[in-house]
Amino acid sequence: MFNKYYGPSKDWAVIICLVGQGQEINKGEAGINEWFKALHNKFQNWNIYSSKKSLDINNQFEDLTITDNDKLFLYSTIRSLDAPNLPNFIEYLLNNDKDKAIDMLKEFNDEYPLYITRNLNTAKKWIKQETTEEADTIRYGLLAQSNGLRLIPEGIFVKNNINQEAWFLNETEDVRSSNHLEIPATEFDIQGLEIDYAIMAWDANLRYINGKFEYYKFKGTKWNHIKDTNEIERNYLINSYRVLLTRARRGMVIFVPEGDDEDATRPSEYYDGTYEYLKSIGITELN
Structure with missing residues (x-):
């Protein structure tokens, strides 16, 4: 029951929460477990229905009344009808599960163009x-991670504030439009939204070196390594790439710069490993 003047009835109410996984990209975001912590701290008398597949059940929640219901777990996304397994592929890619990523890519690569x-x-x-015949109805755009600060030499300025209405809705001729391919949207601009095609610019803050991903943050004039002990910051970074890599419904090009060995902030070695890793998974090179 909902009272239109005073909000939820004092007698009872039903609240439906839709919570995605791997979407925590900023301070204060901690996934579904944080919701349960709030219930544990303030609403222990509530009846809670959730799938345990989406919850890390542990002792801190044992005093809550939780009814397990598998129907409340979404096993697959419908973000892209042509490639429903794209989120799973991106998950394997970012988790460095190369063999599974290779197998998953084969399942949809014919229907969903994916290039590097x-x-x-x-x-x-x-x-x-790719979009010429549908120029009036299609939406495409340039995406980049919010700390991709060494994409500037490539003409990609992630610190520009975008006009979201113009970016998502205006015609191609408008320089503020996503279709103009000049102004990048970051994970904060596009989280929860989609476009048809995307160019995803991959900077050196997430770089593949010696068989694994290394995490960095650019501050001042140099890259600072995000240590293994800083799990929160590492999760924010990997999740932001997860968000960006799953925004395109119909196709995507991942752009990895060549780098510049005369620039100490972006030598080629910061980028080459990432490119070779993506290529080894089976993503087609676009030359």
Whole structure:
């Protein structure tokens, strides 16, 4: 029951919460367990229905009345009808589960074009060619992680404040439009939203070196390593890439810069490992 003047009735109410996994990208976001902590701290008399598949049940929640219901767990996404397994593929890719990523990519690669390139103009040219026949109805855009600060030499300025209404809705001729492929949207701009095609620019803050991902944050004039002990910051970074890599419904190009060995902040070794890793999974090179 809901009283339109005073909100939920004092007698009873039903609250439905839709909580995604791996979407925590900023301070104060901690996933579904944080919701249960709030229930534990303030609402222990509530009746709670959830699937235990989405919850890390432990002793801190044993005093809550939780009814397990598998129907409350969404096993697959419908973000992309052509590639419903894309989120699973991205999960394997970011978890460095190479064999599973290879197998998953084979399941949808014919229906969902996925490419990698070292040339941003090549990526832009491909997307424009791919969308020519649907130019009036299609939406595409440039995406980059919010701390991808060494993408600036490539012409990608992640600290620009975008006009979201113009970015998502205006026509291609408008320089503020996503379709103009000039202004990048970060994970904060596009979380919970989608576009049809995307160019995802991958900077050196998440770099693949010696068989695993290494986590960095650019501050001032240099990259600072995010240590293994800083699990929260590492999760924010990997989750932000997860968000960006799952925004495109119909196709995507991942752009990994060549780097510049004369620039101490972006030598080629910071990028080459990532590109080779993506290529080894089976993602097609766009030349």
